[in-house]
Amino acid sequence: MTWHARLQLDYSHHQPPLGPPGDGPFDPPSPLAGRTSLHFEHDGPLRVLQSLYPEGPAVCHNVLVHPPGGLVGGDTLDIQVSVGPHAHAFISTPGATRFYKSATEWATQHTQLTLAENTRLEWFPLEALAYPGCKGRNQLHLELAAGAQCMGWDITALGLPASGQPFDHGVLEQRLTWPGHWLERACIDATDTRLLQSPVGLNGQRCLGTFWLANGSPWAAGQLAQLLEAVQNHLPADMAIGATCPNPQLLVVRALAPVVEPVLHAFQGVWETLRPLAWGLAPQRPRIWGV
Numbered sequence: 073m074t075w076h077a078r079l080q081l082d083y084s085h086h087q088p089p090l091g092p093p094g095d096g097p098f099d100p101p102s103p104l105a106g107r108t109s110l111h112f113e114h115d116g117p118l119r120v121l122q123s124l125y126p127e128g129p130a131v132c133h134n135v136l137v138h139p140p141g142g143l144v145g146g147d148t149l150d151i152q153v154s155v156g157p158h159a160h161a162f163i164s165t166p167g168a169t170r171f172y173k174s175a176t177e178w179a180t181q182h183t184q185l186t187l188a189e190n191t192r193l194e195w196f197p198l199e200a201l202a203y204p205g206c207k208g209r210n211q212l213h214l215e216l217a218a219g220a221q222c223m224g225w226d227i228t229a230l231g232l233p234a235s236g237q238p239f240d241h242g243v244l245e246q247r248l249t250w251p252g253h254w255l256e257r258a259c260i261d262a263t264d265t266r267l268l269q270s271p272v273g274l275n276g277q278r279c280l281g282t283f284w285l286a287n288g289s290p291w292a293a294g295q296l297a298q299l300l301e302a303v304q305n306h307l308p309a310d311m312a313i314g315a316t317c318p319n320p321q322l323l324v325v326r327a328l329a330p331v332v333e334p335v336l337h338a339f340q341g342v343w344e345t346l347r348p349l350a351w352g353l354a355p356q357r358p359r360i361w362g363v
Contacts, residue, residue: 074146074177077116083108083191085159092260095139108132108159109263118149127356128151135360136197142170145177145207152184155191155220164360165197171208171244180209187288192351195224196343199279202230202260206242214250216288220346223346225339227281229332230260230268237267239278252284254322265321275330277312281335282343283325285350290320299323299349306345308338315342 087106107129112120117139124133136151143149150171156160171179181200187193200210209350216222226248231239241262248256267273273281285299296317303315303325311334313327325342327335344355 075117075119076148078150081357082111082154083159083161084156097136115358120331125268129350130159133160138166139330143171144172144177145174146177147179150179155187155193157188158190160192164166168199168201169312170201171206172203173205174207178207178209187216189217190219193222199229200242204231204237204239204242208244211247216286218289220288222286225283227335230278277330279329279332279335281327283339285323285346287321302345302349303342
C-alpha cells in the first residue's frame with residue numbers, strides 16, 4: 073500500500089483596528105502589529121499541529137507532522153505553502169523525512185513555497201534521511217514576489233552510520249529551484265564513489281546541507297555584503313562550511329559533516345546571526361529545536 077499525502081498551508085495577515093478616531097494625527101500600525109493566521113487543508117497522513125505564537129501574533133509558528141514517519145516506493149508527500157502579503161510564518165518538523173529502502177518505485181517529497189509581496193517565511197524542517205537501498209526524490213520550489221524574503225535550509229543525511237548501516241546502495245535525487253535566480257540538482261548514487269569520496273565531491277562526508285536567505289527584490293546597496301560578512305565571521309572553524317552570494321538576491325551557506333548534528337548546529341547559528349541583522353527580530357529559538 074502506498075501513501076499519497078497533500079498539505080496546503082495558507083497564511084494571511086490581519087491588521088488590528090486603527091482605534092477610536094481622534095482630532096490629532098494617527099499613525100497606522102506597522103505590519104508587525106498585526107496577526108498572521110493559518111488556514112490549511114490536507115489529504116492523507118500529513119498534518120499540521122496547533123498554531124503557536126511564542127513571539128507574539130505577528131509570527132505564526134507551525135510544526136508539520138507525517139505520522140507514518142517515512143516514505144517507501146510509490147509514496148508521495150506534496151507540501152504547498154502560500155504566504156499572503158505582510159504575513160510571517162515559521163515552519164518546522166519534529167523528525168527527519170525518512171526515505172526507506174525501495175525495490176522499484178520512487179518515493180517523492182515535493183515542496184512548493186510561494187510568497188506574496190512583503191512576506192517572510194522561515195522554512196526549517198529536520199533532515200532528509202536516505203536509508204540504504206532507497207529510491208528517493210526530494211524537491212523544493214521557491215516563488216518570491218517583490219519584497220518577499222525566505223530563510224530556510226535543506227539538510228541531507230546518507231545512511232545510518234550510528235547503526236552501522238552505510239549508504240552503500242540506493243539513490244537520492246535532489247532539486248532546489250527558484251526560477252530565474254537559483255537552480256541546484258543532484259543525483260547522489262551510492263555507487264558513485266567519485267562523488268562520495270573525492271575531495272571535490274563529498275570527501276567521505278555523509279551529511280550535506282544548504283542554508284539560504286532569498287529576497288524577491290535586490291538587497292539595498294551594501295546590505296548583502298554586510299550580511300555575508302557577518303555570517304562568515306560566525307561560521308565554525310572546525311568543519312567544512314562556507315558562505316557566498318551567487319546573485320544580488322541570494323545568500324547561501326553550504327556545509328559538510330560526518331553526521332547531522334554539526335550541520336544543524338552551524339545552521340542554527342547562521343539563523344541567529346541573520347535574523348536580527350536582516351529582519352530586526354530577536355533569534356528566539358523555537359522550543360522544538362531543544363527536543
